[in-house]
Structures are given as structure tokens and as C-alpha cells.
Amino acid sequence: MSDVSDSVRLVLHRSLSSLFTSIAPERLAELCRHVDLRDLRVGEILMSEWDSATEVFILLKGCCGIYSQGTELRLRLVETVEQVGEIIGAQAFLEGRQFRSASIVALDEVQVAVLPGASFRELLSSDELAAGQLKARAAQFAINKLGVLAQYALSKLGVLADELDQQPVPRRIPQGTLRQYAAGSVIYHAGDAADCAWFLVAGEVALSQPGSLQPSETIRAGLLFGDSEVIAGTPRREQAVALTSVEVLSFDARLLANCQQQGGRISTILTALASAHKLPQLGTVYRYLAQVDHQPCLVSDYAKPSGQRIRVRYFAHLPQLEAARQDVSGATVTLASPDRSRLIVLTPAGIVTGLTVHGEWNQLPDAMSLVLRGGSLADWQRKAFQSSGELLLENATSRTPAGAEIICACTNSTTSMLRAAARNATCVDDLTRTTGAGGICGGCRARLPLFLGHLEVSLCRLRRTPLAEGAIRIGLEAVDETPLPAAQAGQFIRVEALIDGAWVGRPYTLIGASARAYELGVKLEENGFFSNWLNTATDGTLVRVLPPQGDVCPAADDPRPLLYVVAGIGVTPAVAGVRQLATHRPIHVLYSFRSPAVAACLDELQTAAATGHIQLLQHCTAELGRLDAEAVAKFAATLGAAEVVVCGPGDFNRMVLSKLAENPALTLKADSFDHPQRGEGQLLQPGGWRRKNFTPDYPAGPPIPRGAKVPPAEQAEQFLREFAAECPGRCQLPERIQQAQDELADSGVWNMTAEELGFAARIAWRNAERCVGRLYWNGLHLRDCRHMTEPAQMAEAMFEHLRFAWNGGDLRPAITVFSPGTRDVPGPRIWNPQLLRYAGYRLRSGKQIGDPAQNAVTEKIMQLGWQPAGTDFELLPLVIQTAEHGPRMFELPADCRPEVRLSHPQHNWLLERGLKWYAIPAVSDMALDAGGIMYRMIPFNGWYLNTEIAARNLTDSNRYNLLPELAERMGLDLSSERTLWRDRAMLMLHEAVLHSFDRAGVKIADHHSVCHEFLEFCRNEQAAGREPTGKWMWLVPPFSSSATILYQEPFRDRAFKPAYCLQKPVW
Structure with a gap:
């Protein structure tokens, strides 16, 4: 304790009494008697950022600077303190604070009084008004600190630095919440609601994907994080953890949106801080600001799990981007676009190791993904870049996880599945036998040689000339001097073009062929996507051509006519x-x-x-x-x-x-x-597919009937035997059976592998006795979400399911499986019978609005607070119910609501009527019964059959019941049933549904073709030793029934497990 003069005591007393207005003067005087004096020379540090706080200071003379550490790890001056009597370091003693939020440095000769922190903390706990004042000061200081860091970031990046000083500061500075976290603390978890964004005021934060042991990004002070989910309105996709002690300033999502709309300084700062996250994410990335050759740039250093390092430098003011792998040795090749604004560096094998881009380029994300993932360019892709400056890359090549690209949409065979099958295959037929790929529509068959290392692709330029009304002649010219593969007229080639990031194409017959060019004749189909694309493509457009296939012309030496x-x-x-x-x-x-x-x-x-x-x-x-x-x-x-x-x-x-x-x-x-x-x-006639004296062959034993009362342990064993029989070599059967039965005994459930679960889901479709679309059973894509526990996560998973299934209208069959629960805790359930379903309810007047079949569930959802708009076609929100959270409601995002407006080529009034139907039939109220486990939330989808919409949903008398109205608008005579007005109106509606879905580019089946496809399924089943079963009244379409081939086909009505089964609504 030092001797303190009366003048100093007076300064101390005035300073403390101005803060602590409700504390007795005697207590303040007692505190002033227990102070020390400390003198500091110029440059001496009074306290350091991140230190624990044990003392409070009051300035007696001199001037101090308040500094904070920015992204480049250098100190930046935030404020100065030169008012005698100013309290310094008091904010660290607020409740919830753990350490100093800034460093204090003497700017000249300084003297301070040192007060014991414990005594100061006691006073704060007794004076709420004083604590409130300090909190306000702390928040204001954080904003000032953030502004300094952002100002420096703008200056370094060269983004509107001069304009920033001239822009008006909003009258009301947004107030955020200042928080501190110790190293290792979790700031937010994946799946949490994104109700705010975070400014990192000090320290380092790591962002990690769920289940990942390595952070995907490490950010330093002055940058913004958590903003993308706020803008998108989605739950947190990553977990944020403090790597060091950190200080963050959180802002309410609505407040941030308002700030952006205000413009001015705050809007510019937000834009600059968010810009640091625009580059791709892969491995761990460290972001910071730097200068290269006196040019400011944002540097992103990527550290991949393999140890590979990649440096990306972005010069925003030019703009220019440079990316390069740091471990490349040996010769490289540099490719340049025609105007040399883009350079790509590759190894002799074609692996992309670096790039330089001047100006804007819409394919920059794809090119960056190639560098980050070690992707490669085939010879024809290199030629395309040099001749056009564009990368002919599918979205899947650079953006989907390795092996996840779907090659065969009919069987859902992915790259990884085909690669695995190719290890034991010598020809394309081997791949088809083991995966089914290429065995249904044949559209992917030309791509299968790729997995055997045989695929050759030629790059050609398109030339188009008229051939006839409704037809064009297509010339395909080699892009360089390399001759095209030898071909003869009469063979067919597959022509593919990169359209909206995906390779789309179809086969055409060659009517002429030489080493320099191919010639095709193409009919312009009314709803043919690719033929009409060919008709509108610019001459010179690059396409890729797969090798000629098929039989050549009949033999020249055959004497027959x-x-x-x-x-x-x-x-x-x-x-x-x-x-x-x-x-x-x-x-x-x-x-x-x-x-x-x-x-x-x-x-x-x-x-x-x-x-x-x-x-x-x-x-x-x-x-x-x-x-x-x-x-x-x-x-x-x-x-x-x-x-x-x-x-x-x-x-x-x-x-x-x-x-x-x-x-x-x-x-x-x-x-x-x-x-x-x-x-x-x-070509099959009724009964023509049946084998004489056919006897089913079940290597794993007869399947379990769906209604049989069999103990779960026996069901698990039978399921695993079936899995081992159809997927040989995937498990050690005795050990796997024992493991499953042990888990059943312990918790009432057993944990299937993702492969087993996918097998169960596909076999359940194959066993679905009511489904006429089973030809594509092996193409069902599994989305395994059994780990999810939060309703918000589950809702987002269902939205992602809809996005995956939609696929731009080329619908993909998919199933998302959630946890089955345990013996004691039931698994989650969803109220909605389908993910997309129109609301239905009656007004007090008795008028029906919407779909009467949904009246009950709509009423329940309205009790949760949802209010319909009063239209006939209004999609219901999803309601997910868990044992822990009860029912939670989630509105469908705009991109998860694909619908088709109905029109008819001869009845223009139908479009004006405003009829529509949703595009994806995603059933969500059924359960999957497999291996002794009941999975009760398993939304799955295929695509619509026209009769489901036209003969049932819109026309059943207990649904929309539109036939009388439509017949009247058609001018039909409704006075007698003998005029067949119902039949004619229903035919018109079927024509409208097919026409509208085709015109919108949305996949739909017609009831005649699907019946023939079902006979193919039956023939395939018998070829595999299985007896096809079915419920006749469900397989035969409800419209033109006797005109379809299935009308004369009897089937055994039997159902086996694994199976999809109905369950009572949870609401």
C-alpha cells in the first residue's frame, strides 16, 4: 500500500462515486485507502489481452493506448485514454467475463492507481446500475474494436477504402451481445438454430463439420462467421469451437438484415468481413490478410488431411486469383485460354496443380475444386479449354463427394459401386450383371467402359443444317487434327453436351462417317429436351462423342433382298x-x-x-x-x-x-x-413372361411373410442371410448374426450398416405387392439420417431429400431413414402423409377448400398455429414429433415446392382454371419393417403415374371431384350416364397431366408403358429365381383397365419382409 496524497484520493473518490451511485461513500473511501500507485514509461504495457484480471486501474496522469490483435497477429490501436480519473480494465470483472479484452500501452509517462479486483467485483455485485453502465461501455468498445479491424481489412483488400470514410454512419449503431469463451469452448453446435451471426473480436475460432475430427476452417479476429446460415434461414451446418480464448460479438439476424438494407459504413463492413468465406472449403483453411509485391490480398492456406498444402491468393482490387499446390515437383504443363486470361497448370498425367485467373470467371469454383481435390482433366477436356477457355465439367465431377456421382439413374448405381464391381469384371456385361447398370434403359451403357479403363471420348464442334420440317442434320467435326474413331453408317454414337452443369445426351444413328466428321439425322421431338437443345445450340458448340457402337449395316455379300x-x-x-x-x-x-x-x-x-x-x-x-x-x-x-x-x-x-x-x-x-x-x-403378351414349371429358388431360405409373428432375433438372422446371399462377401455371416442378436437383446434394436439398410429399403420396394413400378427397385438411393436427434436437423434432411429427388425434373427415387428409437424411447415420427401434400378444410359455411383427404391432419396442424391462405392447392408445412421435443412445425423452403400447372393443347381454358399438382410423390407415413426393426420415419419417393393424379387425386368423389366441372367446361352432355361424359372428361384430364408434366420436363409414367415395364420386372424376377407377387387391384390401373396388358395377368397376392407397411398416424 502506497502513501496517497489528498489530491489523488479526491480523484479516486470522484471517479468511483460517478460509477457507483448506490454505494455508500464510506465503502468507496475504504476502497480508496487500499490502493497502490504505479508509474509506467513510454511503451510499457499495463495489461495484456487475454490475461486474467486481478486489478482495476484509474488514470492519474499521461495517456494510454488501447490495442487489439487483428487477423495478421499485429496490434491495432482502437482507442486512447487520457482523461484523468478514467477507470481502466473494469469490464473484465463483469459477470461472465474471464479475461482482458484488450492490451493497454503507455503512450507517454503514465501514472495509475491500482485497486484490488476482488473489492471492485464486490461493489459491482451490489450496484446493478454500475454493472449496466460497464456492459454498455464494453459493447461500445467491441463495436469500435470491430470497426478498426474491419477498416484495416477493407484497406488491405482494396475494397472501397476511400469511399468508406465518406459514407454516413447510421444514426443508431447496432448493439450486439459481447461474450467471451475460454479455449476449447463450443460457441454453437451443428443443428442449432441460426438466430445470430458472430463477429470475432479477438482470438481464433475453428469451424468443423459434424463428425469430423479436423476443422474445415480457422478464422482470426476481425472476420465474420455464422452468417451464411442466418442468410439462408437454415440450422447451423458446422460446429464453432474456440481454439484460443476468444471474444465475440453476436448480432441478431433481423438486426443484421436491417444493417445491410441501411447501406453506409455498417453495410460495407459486413460485406467485407463476409467476403473472406467465399472461397471453397476443403480440409483445414487458415485465412488472413497480407501483401504480395506491395499488392494487398486475402490469403487462404489449405492443409488437407493428407498433408498436402495449397495456397490461394485473392487480389480483390484487380481482381485476380492465384492458386497453387505447394508440394509439386517435376515437370508441369501450362494451358492457356485463347485470350490468356486464364491459365491452368497440370502434371503430364493431367492432374490440376494450379491456376491463375484475371477478371471474373463463372467456372472459378469448379476450377478451384479441381486444384483442391487433385482433380484431373482428360485430353478432350484440355482441348476444350484451349479452344474455348471453358472447362467441360459436370457439377458432380467437382462438387459431389468422390464416388457419389450417379451413373445409372435407373438402378442408382454410383461411381463407387461401379468401381468396386469393375475389380472383378472383364467386360460391360459383367458390370451389368452385378450392378444392373445399363440393363434397364441402356442410356448409361456407353459410359460403362470408363470403369474398365476403356472409355474413349472425342471432342467435336457442332454444325446444324435443315433436313426436313421437324428434323435437322447434325454434323460433328473433330476439334483438331486427331482422327475420329472409325465408324460406318448404320452404327450409332452417343452425343453428349454439358447443359446446366450436367452431361446430357442420347444415341443417334450415323448416316455418314469419316475420319474428320460424323453425320446424323435428328427428329425434333415436341418434348424432346436434347433434340431441341441441338436445334438451338450455336454452331461451333463443343460436344463430346462416345465411340460408335451397335451392328453395322447388313452384310454386303448377303444375296437376299x-x-x-x-x-x-x-x-x-x-x-x-x-x-x-x-x-x-x-x-x-x-x-x-x-x-x-x-x-x-x-x-x-x-x-x-x-x-x-x-x-x-x-x-x-x-x-x-x-x-x-x-x-x-x-x-x-x-x-x-x-x-x-x-x-x-x-x-x-x-x-x-x-x-x-x-x-x-x-x-x-x-x-x-x-x-x-x-x-x-x-413385346410380351399376357402370360408370355412366365416360365413353365417354374419353382422359386431362395438360397437364404423362404422369406418371412409380412404378417408372420416371428421373434425379432429370427428376423434379423433371416435378413442377414438374404443380404449375404444377394451381396456375397460383404460380411462375416455368423459373427454378424451374433452381433445383431446381442444388440437386440441389449436395447431392443440392432444397428444395420448403411449398406445393409440400403439393401433393406430396396428389397422392400421389390417386395411391394401394390407397386406397379418395381422395375427400378435397385435404383433407390439411401440417405442415412439415423444419427439425427433434433427436429430442425430432421426437417433440413427432408428438404435435402426433396432437392435430391427433384434433380431438375428428372426425378430420382430416394429414401431417407431416421432412427428407429430403442426399446424405451420411440423414434421420431412425421405427421404428414407425404412430404408434399395440399391442405384441406371446411369453412363454417360448409364449403370445402383443398383436398378433403387431408382435412384431419390439416386441422391438427392448424392447432399448432398454422393458418392457411384459403386456396385449393396450398402445401402443408411439415410437422415432426419426437419423444423429447414433441411436435415441431417447419415451413417448406421455396426450392422444395416443385409443382406443375395443368394445361391441355386443345382446351386452353384448363390453364386458366389454375389446376396444378406437386411434382414429387414422397410418401412419409409408412414404416420400413426389416430385420426385426420397425423404422417409423422413412420418407421415400419415386415418380408419379398419370392415373394417380388424373384418375384418383383430382377426380375421386371424396377428393377434388373435378369430373362434373371439367365435363361441363368441355361442353359434354351431363344429363345421362350413357353419354359417357365421365370417361371423356377423365381422358382429357389424363392427356392434360401427361402433356403438362412433359412440357415442364418432369418425369412421369403413363399407365400403358408402366404395365409393360412391370412384365419386364416379372421376367427379371423369375430369371433370378424369385416368384413375382402382386395385388391385382392395385397393379391394374384405374383407367382403361381392360386395355392394359396386366388386366389378364393373375398374380399371387403375397407380401414378404423387408416390407413397407402402413401405420397409425402419430397425431
């Missing part, structure tokens, strides 16, 4: 044959077309006929009506033993082939772009 029976654009194989064989074989072409104006290549065929090289028979359907298959058969019979090639629409092929098949002298071939097995169901 050759007959082509073709329709529409199916003429292209005939044109190829005429060009190759007209001087070698007698050729006859029977060409059916709607009119000469739309008949592709008609002039060429007429010229060949005029010169006597071929016989051409023209059939104009506009004048002569539909081609008569009987007449075709009679003409073919005049040729004797002949070879016949049929190519046209599916119905045309079936009609002609079925009649020609009666003549044993003919050798028949149907030219198809699809895989040979695709579409055989179209």
Missing part, C-alpha cells in the same frame, strides 16, 4: 444402308411419313430410286392413313427369303414385327438405340 420398313426419323438406318449397300444388294425401302414436308432424307431416297439403285415405296399417312401391317406382310412375302429391318416408334415396331413374325422366311431385326434388353416387355 433387304427390306427397310421405317417411319419418321427411323429412316436414318435405311439411309445408311442405301449409302453403303445400294450397289451390292437389292434394297427395298417402305417409308411411312406424315407428309413429304416432314419426311427426312426423302429427296435422297427418291434420287436413289430414280437411278434404279433401290425400290422406294412411300406411304403418306396424311393421305392414306396408318400403315397397314397386313399390307407390309404381303409385300414382304413377294420377296421370298429376305432380311427385314424395322425402325420407327415403339408402337410402329410392335405392330409391324408381330405381323412379319408369322412368315418364317424372313429374318427380322428391330433397330433400336436402346440396350437390346430394354423394351422387351413391350
Whole structure:
């Protein structure tokens, strides 16, 4: 204790009494008697940031600077203190504070009085008004501190630095909440509600993905974090942990939005601070500000788990970005865009190791992902970059996890699945047998050689010329001097273009081929996405071409007559044959077309006929009506033993082939772009798929009937035996069975692996006796969310499910599985029968609004506070119920509400009526019964069958009941049932549904095609030794039932586990 003069005591007393207005003067005087005096020289530190606080100081003379450490780890001056009697360091004694929030440095000769911290803390606890004043000062200091750091960041980045000083400061500075966290403290968890954003005032914070042991990003003082979820309105996606002692300033989400709208200084600061997070995330990234060659830049140093390091430098004021791996040795190759504004550095093997980009480039995120992930560019992609400056990259190549890209949408076979299967495969057929890929629609078959190391891709420039009304001629020219793969007219090639970040394409028949160019004939289909893209693409657009495949033209040395029976654009194989064989074989072409104006290549065929090289028979359907298959058969019979090639629409092929098949002298071939097995169901007759004396073969033993009362342990054992039989080598069966049964005995459930769970979900679809769309059962994609416990997380998972399933309209079948719970705690449930479902309720007047089938659940949801807008097509919010949280309600985001407005090409009034239906049928009220476990929240989707909407949802008398209204608008006679007004109105509605979904580019099945596909499924099941089962009244469509092939098909009505089953609503 030092001797203190009366003048000093007076300063101390005035200073303390101005703060502690409710403390007795005697207590303040007692405190003043227990002070020490401390003198500091210029530059001497009074206290340091992050130190524990044990003393409070009062300035007696001199001037002090208050400093804080910025992102570059250097001290930045925030404020100065030069008023005698100013209290210093008091904020550290507020409740919840743990350490100093700044460093105090003497700027000249300084003297301070030192008060014991414990005594000061006691006074604060007795005077709420004094504590409130200090809290306000602390918040204001944090804002000042943040402003200094942000000002420096702006200056370093060269972003509007001069303008910032001229911008008005908002009258009301936003007040945030200042908090301190010790090292290791969790600031927020993944899944927490994002109700505020955080400014890091001091220290370091690590952001980590759930389940990751390594942080994805480390940020330092002066930067903003947690803002992206606030803006998106989603729960926290990462966990934030204090690496050191930290001080943060949190701002309410609404307040931040207001600040952004105000503009001025605060808006500029927010924009600058948030800009640090715009670069991609991979591994751990350290962000800081620096100068390179006297140029300010933002540096991001990436440390990948493998130890690889990548440095990215962004010069915002130029703008320019440089990225380079730090561990590259050996030769490299630099590719330049035509204007040299973009440079890419690669190894000789094509691995991207660096890039430099001047100016803006919309493909920068894709290019950065290649550098960060060690991606590579194929030879044709390098040629594309050098010739156009663009990267021909699929979104999946750079943005989906390795192996997650879906190659076969029909079977949901991914890159990783095909890579695994390729280890034991020698040819494409091996891959198809083990994964199913390429065995359904055949659209992905040309890509399968990639996984065997055989894929070759040629890069070509597109050239387009007219061919006929509704058809175009496509020329594909090699982009450089490399010759195209050898091909012959009559083969087909797959042409693919990068459209909206995805490779889209289809196969076409070659009508001409050389080393420099290919020639195709393409029909412009009304709703054909790719053919219409080809028609609008700019000449010179780059496309990639897969190697020629398929049979070439019939043999030139075959002496038999050759007959082509073709329709529409199916003429292209005939044109190829005429060009190759007209001087070698007698050729006859029977060409059916709607009119000469739309008949592709008609002039060429007429010229060949005029010169006597071929016989051409023209059939104009506009004048002569539909081609008569009987007449075709009679003409073919005049040729004797002949070879016949049929190519046209599916119905045309079936009609002609079925009649020609009666003549044993003919050798028949149907030219198809699809895989040979695709579409055989179209040729099957009722019962034609059934094998005589068929006996099912179940290697794992007979499956368990769905209603059987079998102990869970036995169900688990049977399930694992089935899994081991169909997925050999994936588990040690005896040990796995024992493990599952032990877990069942312990908790009432056992933990399936993700592979086992996916198998269960797919087999349950295969076993679904009511489903007519089971041909695609193996394509069901599993989203395993069993680890989630918070309703907000679950809701976001369901939104992600809808986004994944939507896929731009090309719907993907998916299932999201949540926890089944335990013996003591039930798993989560959802109130909604489907993720997308329209509300229904009755007004007091008795008028029905919306879907009557949803009246009960809508009423329950309204009791939670939801209020409908009063329209007939209003999507319900989701309600998720857990044992811990009860029911929680979540509105669907805007991008999770895909709907299709209904229109009809002949009834314009229908569009004005405002009818619509949602695009994704995602069932959410069923349970998955598999392996003795009941998973009760498992939303899953496929795609719609037209009859579900047109023959049930919109027309059932206890649903929307639209038939009378539609019939009246059509002008039909409703006075008698004998006018068949219901049937005609329902037919119109089916036409409208198919037309509207096709026009919107949304996948939907029609009831005739799906019945033929079901016969393919039945044939496949018997080929695998399984008996197909089904419930006839559910398989046969409710519209035109007797006109479908399934009407005459009997099935055994049996249901087996794994199975999807109904359950009582939880509400």
C-alpha cells in the first residue's frame, strides 16, 4: 500500500462515486485507502489481452493506448485514454467475463492507481446500475474494436477504402451481445438454430463439420462467421469451437438484415468481413490478410488431411486469383485460354496443380475444386479449354463427394459401386450383371467402359443444317487434327453436351462417317429436351462423342433382298444402308411419313430410286392413313427369303414385327438405340413372361411373410442371410448374426450398416405387392439420417431429400431413414402423409377448400398455429414429433415446392382454371419393417403415374371431384350416364397431366408403358429365381383397365419382409 496524497484520493473518490451511485461513500473511501500507485514509461504495457484480471486501474496522469490483435497477429490501436480519473480494465470483472479484452500501452509517462479486483467485483455485485453502465461501455468498445479491424481489412483488400470514410454512419449503431469463451469452448453446435451471426473480436475460432475430427476452417479476429446460415434461414451446418480464448460479438439476424438494407459504413463492413468465406472449403483453411509485391490480398492456406498444402491468393482490387499446390515437383504443363486470361497448370498425367485467373470467371469454383481435390482433366477436356477457355465439367465431377456421382439413374448405381464391381469384371456385361447398370434403359451403357479403363471420348464442334420440317442434320467435326474413331453408317454414337452443369445426351444413328466428321439425322421431338437443345445450340458448340457402337449395316455379300420398313426419323438406318449397300444388294425401302414436308432424307431416297439403285415405296399417312401391317406382310412375302429391318416408334415396331413374325422366311431385326434388353416387355403378351414349371429358388431360405409373428432375433438372422446371399462377401455371416442378436437383446434394436439398410429399403420396394413400378427397385438411393436427434436437423434432411429427388425434373427415387428409437424411447415420427401434400378444410359455411383427404391432419396442424391462405392447392408445412421435443412445425423452403400447372393443347381454358399438382410423390407415413426393426420415419419417393393424379387425386368423389366441372367446361352432355361424359372428361384430364408434366420436363409414367415395364420386372424376377407377387387391384390401373396388358395377368397376392407397411398416424 502506497502513501496517497489528498489530491489523488479526491480523484479516486470522484471517479468511483460517478460509477457507483448506490454505494455508500464510506465503502468507496475504504476502497480508496487500499490502493497502490504505479508509474509506467513510454511503451510499457499495463495489461495484456487475454490475461486474467486481478486489478482495476484509474488514470492519474499521461495517456494510454488501447490495442487489439487483428487477423495478421499485429496490434491495432482502437482507442486512447487520457482523461484523468478514467477507470481502466473494469469490464473484465463483469459477470461472465474471464479475461482482458484488450492490451493497454503507455503512450507517454503514465501514472495509475491500482485497486484490488476482488473489492471492485464486490461493489459491482451490489450496484446493478454500475454493472449496466460497464456492459454498455464494453459493447461500445467491441463495436469500435470491430470497426478498426474491419477498416484495416477493407484497406488491405482494396475494397472501397476511400469511399468508406465518406459514407454516413447510421444514426443508431447496432448493439450486439459481447461474450467471451475460454479455449476449447463450443460457441454453437451443428443443428442449432441460426438466430445470430458472430463477429470475432479477438482470438481464433475453428469451424468443423459434424463428425469430423479436423476443422474445415480457422478464422482470426476481425472476420465474420455464422452468417451464411442466418442468410439462408437454415440450422447451423458446422460446429464453432474456440481454439484460443476468444471474444465475440453476436448480432441478431433481423438486426443484421436491417444493417445491410441501411447501406453506409455498417453495410460495407459486413460485406467485407463476409467476403473472406467465399472461397471453397476443403480440409483445414487458415485465412488472413497480407501483401504480395506491395499488392494487398486475402490469403487462404489449405492443409488437407493428407498433408498436402495449397495456397490461394485473392487480389480483390484487380481482381485476380492465384492458386497453387505447394508440394509439386517435376515437370508441369501450362494451358492457356485463347485470350490468356486464364491459365491452368497440370502434371503430364493431367492432374490440376494450379491456376491463375484475371477478371471474373463463372467456372472459378469448379476450377478451384479441381486444384483442391487433385482433380484431373482428360485430353478432350484440355482441348476444350484451349479452344474455348471453358472447362467441360459436370457439377458432380467437382462438387459431389468422390464416388457419389450417379451413373445409372435407373438402378442408382454410383461411381463407387461401379468401381468396386469393375475389380472383378472383364467386360460391360459383367458390370451389368452385378450392378444392373445399363440393363434397364441402356442410356448409361456407353459410359460403362470408363470403369474398365476403356472409355474413349472425342471432342467435336457442332454444325446444324435443315433436313426436313421437324428434323435437322447434325454434323460433328473433330476439334483438331486427331482422327475420329472409325465408324460406318448404320452404327450409332452417343452425343453428349454439358447443359446446366450436367452431361446430357442420347444415341443417334450415323448416316455418314469419316475420319474428320460424323453425320446424323435428328427428329425434333415436341418434348424432346436434347433434340431441341441441338436445334438451338450455336454452331461451333463443343460436344463430346462416345465411340460408335451397335451392328453395322447388313452384310454386303448377303444375296437376299433387304427390306427397310421405317417411319419418321427411323429412316436414318435405311439411309445408311442405301449409302453403303445400294450397289451390292437389292434394297427395298417402305417409308411411312406424315407428309413429304416432314419426311427426312426423302429427296435422297427418291434420287436413289430414280437411278434404279433401290425400290422406294412411300406411304403418306396424311393421305392414306396408318400403315397397314397386313399390307407390309404381303409385300414382304413377294420377296421370298429376305432380311427385314424395322425402325420407327415403339408402337410402329410392335405392330409391324408381330405381323412379319408369322412368315418364317424372313429374318427380322428391330433397330433400336436402346440396350437390346430394354423394351422387351413391350413385346410380351399376357402370360408370355412366365416360365413353365417354374419353382422359386431362395438360397437364404423362404422369406418371412409380412404378417408372420416371428421373434425379432429370427428376423434379423433371416435378413442377414438374404443380404449375404444377394451381396456375397460383404460380411462375416455368423459373427454378424451374433452381433445383431446381442444388440437386440441389449436395447431392443440392432444397428444395420448403411449398406445393409440400403439393401433393406430396396428389397422392400421389390417386395411391394401394390407397386406397379418395381422395375427400378435397385435404383433407390439411401440417405442415412439415423444419427439425427433434433427436429430442425430432421426437417433440413427432408428438404435435402426433396432437392435430391427433384434433380431438375428428372426425378430420382430416394429414401431417407431416421432412427428407429430403442426399446424405451420411440423414434421420431412425421405427421404428414407425404412430404408434399395440399391442405384441406371446411369453412363454417360448409364449403370445402383443398383436398378433403387431408382435412384431419390439416386441422391438427392448424392447432399448432398454422393458418392457411384459403386456396385449393396450398402445401402443408411439415410437422415432426419426437419423444423429447414433441411436435415441431417447419415451413417448406421455396426450392422444395416443385409443382406443375395443368394445361391441355386443345382446351386452353384448363390453364386458366389454375389446376396444378406437386411434382414429387414422397410418401412419409409408412414404416420400413426389416430385420426385426420397425423404422417409423422413412420418407421415400419415386415418380408419379398419370392415373394417380388424373384418375384418383383430382377426380375421386371424396377428393377434388373435378369430373362434373371439367365435363361441363368441355361442353359434354351431363344429363345421362350413357353419354359417357365421365370417361371423356377423365381422358382429357389424363392427356392434360401427361402433356403438362412433359412440357415442364418432369418425369412421369403413363399407365400403358408402366404395365409393360412391370412384365419386364416379372421376367427379371423369375430369371433370378424369385416368384413375382402382386395385388391385382392395385397393379391394374384405374383407367382403361381392360386395355392394359396386366388386366389378364393373375398374380399371387403375397407380401414378404423387408416390407413397407402402413401405420397409425402419430397425431
